[in-house]
Amino acid sequence: MGEQLKFLESKLNSLITFGQSVSRETELAILSQKISSQVTEMLGCERCLLFIIDRETDELFTKLTVGGQKTEIRIPCGKGIVGKCIKEDALINISDADKDSSYRRELDMLTGMFSRNLMVIPLYDIRGEAIGALEATNKIKGAFNSSDESMLKFISTFASSAAANSILYNSLKESRLETIYRMATIAEFRDQGDTAVHLTHISGYSVILAQAMNLPESEIEIIKAASPLHDIGKVAIPDTVLLKPGKLTEEEFNKMKEHTTFGAQMLNNAKTDLLKSAEVIALNHHEKFNGHGYPKGLCGKEIPLIARIVSVADVFDALCSKRVYKPAWEPEKARELIMSESGQSFDPEVVNAFMHSYSDIMKLYQSRADRQLSLKRVLR
Numbered sequence: 217m218g219e220q221l222k223f224l225e226s227k228l229n230s231l232i233t234f235g236q237s238v239s240r241e242t243e244l245a246i247l248s249q250k251i252s253s254q255v256t257e258m259l260g261c262e263r264c265l266l267f268i269i270d271r272e273t274d275e276l277f278t279k280l281t282v283g284g285q286k287t288e289i290r291i292p293c294g295k296g297i298v299g300k301c302i303k304e305d306a307l308i309n310i311s312d313a314d315k316d317s318s319y320r321r322e323l324d325m326l327t328g329m330f331s332r333n334l335m336v337i338p339l340y341d342i343r344g345e346a347i348g349a350l351e352a353t354n355k356i357k358g359a360f361n362s363s364d365e366s367m368l369k370f371i372s373t374f375a376s377s378a379a380a381n382s383i384l385y386n387s388l389k390e391s392r393l394e395t396i397y398r399m400a401t402i403a404e405f406r407d408q409g410d411t412a413v414h415l416t417h418i419s420g421y422s423v424i425l426a427q428a429m430n431l432p433e434s435e436i437e438i439i440k441a442a443s444p445l446h447d448i449g450k451v452a453i454p455d456t457v458l459l460k461p462g463k464l465t466e467e468e469f470n471k472m473k474e475h476t477t478f479g480a481q482m483l484n485n486a487k488t489d490l491l492k493s494a495e496v497i498a499l500n501h502h503e504k505f506n507g508h509g510y511p512k513g514l515c516g517k518e519i520p521l522i523a524r525i526v527s528v529a530d531v532f533d534a535l536c537s538k539r540v541y542k543p544a545w546e547p548e549k550a551r552e553l554i555m556s557e558s559g560q561s562f563d564p565e566v567v568n569a570f571m572h573s574y575s576d577i578m579k580l581y582q583s584r585a586d587r588q589l590s591l592k593r594v595l596r
Contacts, residue, residue, distance in 0.1 A: 241378060242385040244268065248279045251375055255352060258371065259364055262354035263329060267298050268379060269348050276302075276348065280327065289326050296323060298349045301336040305346075307369065308336045311359040333359045337372045341380040350375055393441050396490070400444035413583075414533060415444040420580045421529035428569035429525070442494035443526050446501045449479025461540045473510045476502055493522055501526045504561045516563075524563040528554060528570055531561070536581060547581055 241247040248266040255264035267276045270290070276298055277290045293299055297319055301308045313319045313331045324331050334353045341347050350372055355364070400415050422443040426436045450458060453475050457468045464472060479498030486492050500514065500523035507515030519527075535550035551574065558567040570577070 242382055244379075244382045244386055245279050247378055247382050251350070251378075252280070255350070255371055255375075259335075259352050259360070259367060260356050261352045261360075262356065263327075264353070265351045266375065266379065267349045267351065268383065269293060269302075269346065289323070291323065296320060297334065297336050298323075298351055301349050302338045302346050305338060307338075307365060309360050309365055310334050329353065335360045335364065335368055337368050339372055339376040339379055341376070341383075347376070347380055347383060392490075396441060396494075397444060400448060414537065416583075417533045417580060418446065418526070418529055419443050421532060421577055422526050424573045424576045424580070425525045425529060425566060425569045428573040429565065435522075438490055438493045439522055439525065441490050442497055442522070443529065445479070445483065445494040446497050446526055446530060447475060447479065448482055448494075448498055449475035449477065452478040459540055463541075473502070476500070476511050496520050497523050497526050499523075501530055503527070505563050506560050509561070519563070521563075524566050528562050528566050532570075532577070547578060 241250055251266050252264045256262065265278045265280060267278045269275075270277055273290070274293050275290045276293055277288055279288050291298070294303055297308055297310070300318065310316045310319055311333050313321075313333060319331070319334075321331070331353050333355055334351060336349055336351045338346055339348045339350060350368070352360070352364075352368060360368075397415065419440050423436055423440045426439050431439075453472060457464065457471050460468065476499050480495050483491055483495035483498055486495060497520075499511070500519055503509035503512065503514045503519045503523060505516055505519070505524070507513050509519075532547075532550050532554060535545040535553065536547055538544040551570075554562065554567060554570055558564045
């Protein structure tokens with residue numbers, strides 16, 4: 217009797233720990249990892265997958281690691297055991313996958329794991345609407361029993377709440393990012409031939425550089441979202457200056473420089489880290505490592521790192537883009553200029569990251585070329 221009580225107490229403590237751990241996580245990818253690692257331990261199985269319904273594509277998706285690489289797997293809603301579990305609104309326990317006519321091995325082929333046995337349970341939000349499912353695969357000792365089913369039911373209540381909160385958080389985050397993106401579009405609309413591509417590339421190049429410099433994931437996410445606002449201050453620059461096809465006079469150039477301070481003023485007194493970072497980028501992305509930039513003439517590490525990163529991304533994209541005052545450069549020519557300005561216009565560490573990640577940068581650049589080619593075909 218004493219051993220049984222100790223066992224039940226251990227299980228209860230595991231559930232409490234699990235609930236506390238997942239309830240604080242808002243990022244879906246991290247939540248999925250936490251659920252997977254903790255549930256496999258609690259149930260004594262080889263793997264646990266969190267599936268979430270994507271209502272835009274009518275698919276179920278899960279994030280996992282295969283062969284050391286993080287990946288995302290998607291299957292149509294209503295398909296497979298996971299889809300059946302959600303459709304039938306019931307826990308499914310398959311003790312022998314080989315002998316179960318309803319089990320199909322498409323997911324095994326995608327994940328590279330041969331399923332001997334499995335349990336799947338649907339997850340719901342506070343309104344009782346299905347949001348996904350939890351799948352536990354390959355009980356290490358024997359097959360999943362009624363005790364495991366009871367444990368999975370308890371686990372699913374915590375997982376449902378955490379997943380629903382994460383989905384809501386990410387929906388709000390996407391809404392906020394869309395608002396920021398549209399703000400950035402207003403600033404870029406007048407002098408960009410393809411605003412969406414430009415903003416995507418500034419953000420994408422900045423992320424590639426930040427990753428190459430091993431910045432924390434939280435900082436990379438902020439750079440990704442904040443970098444498109446680097447030129448928000450251009451909304452205050454007259455068209456006669458912004459769209460002038462020829463060389464700017466000294467007076468016009470001084471007016472153009474003001475877009476950095478205008479942008480910082482627009483973003484001043486922000487309460488979120490994201491917009492605070494956007495203010496820093498807007499103000500400092502034209503500072504130069506040698507102190508000859510503007511608006512303050514900051515030098516070296518006086519320039520915030522996020523601004524030093526966006527500076528390289530912005531110049532590379534600007535050089536490779538057609539403007540009213542210049543044709544687009546070939547990427548290799550732009551690359552050579554970036555290299556030549558190491559220690560002058562640009563932080564050598566950021567330039568080094570640029571060189572090491574140049575193949576990834578070119579993949580993103582090629583997406584622009586592909587888009588332009590597609591557009592030309594449509595217009596023919």
